[in-house]
């Protein structure tokens with residue numbers, strides 16, 4: 001028996017930061033950003049706008065679409081690298097904002113792979129029989145840990161949240177068919193924050209060796225997707241859509257080529273969202289539904305890589 005996707009929702013902060021805005025902040029130009037990343041604009045949370053605010057709005061959107069009430073959810077998982085507080089978990093803040101009384105709620109920290117990890121954990125917990133319906137959210141105010149003087153990173157990131165609701169079904173050929181999640185600390189220094197709560201009582205700013213991350217991304221994304229396909233007994237020809245973590249259009253293009261799939265199967269929102277870390281896949285998924293890309297019975301491959309390094313993929317049949 002598989003867990004099926006019954007609803008999606010998303011939320012993007014109102015403020016948009018364009019490439020032209022960035023030209024006024026650092027030594028860069030819009031043509032370079034578009035050519036090297038594909039990004040044209042990204043959304044920015046206000047200082048008082050918290051990750052749980054974005055997450056709650058995305059989740060409320062998903063609940064509304066499925067005509068569900070707060071009491072219909074008994075498991076909340078938020079994937080985030082930018083929690084409201086060190087504790088309690090952002091998922092508990094979301095629980096309060098949505099009035100979901102009887103649920104377990106916790107966060108997952110796997111940086112940009114967070115949503116893939118969260119779906120994998122939710123899938124396993126639902127299969128244990130202990131929960132009836134899960135709200136899984138990827139939410140970030142990642143721009144709050146960006147160094148706005150560093151042109152190597154500040155052009156890439158944006159804020160947002162996406163949510164999905166999954167529940168057990170009687171079906172064995174639909175829903176979450178497989179997942180694979182991995183991590184390897186040997187390259188942690190190419191993508192990490194320069195501070196931490198335990199290290200020096202600060203949240204820190206994001207530091208990245210972009211070229212190095214780029215090289216790992218293509219190989220690891222293609223490898224874990226092939227692994228999940230194999231586990232699911234699905235061929236790459238049977239995949240209708242690939243929904244990657246939206247990091248850089250060149251990574252998306254190179255990975256789909258490495259997987260031997262046509263570029264027409266790619267869902268790409270990187271131009272309008274930028275890299276929203278754990279939020280990027282559920283945002284792209286909801287965008288796909290809103291733009292009538294998906295049909296019932298189609299099979300999706302979701303894939304992500306992030307700090308750690310962590311990486312993983314999920315095969316989902318609608």
Ligand code: COA
Nearest residue numbers: 028029032036112151152155210211213214247248305306
């Ligand atoms: N505007 C203009 N020029 C810039 C620039 C910017 N914002 N950022 C860097 N440059 C310059 C560099 O200084 C360098 O100049 P030099 O040749 O005179 O030294 C030149 O552009 C090329 O820099 P490089 O770092 O080689 O560019 P790149 O093609 O690798 O692109 C990234 C940089 C960050 C866009 C790219 O490496 C990338 O996307 N990496 C993966 C990042 C990622 O996805 N991270 C998150 C994963 S979860």
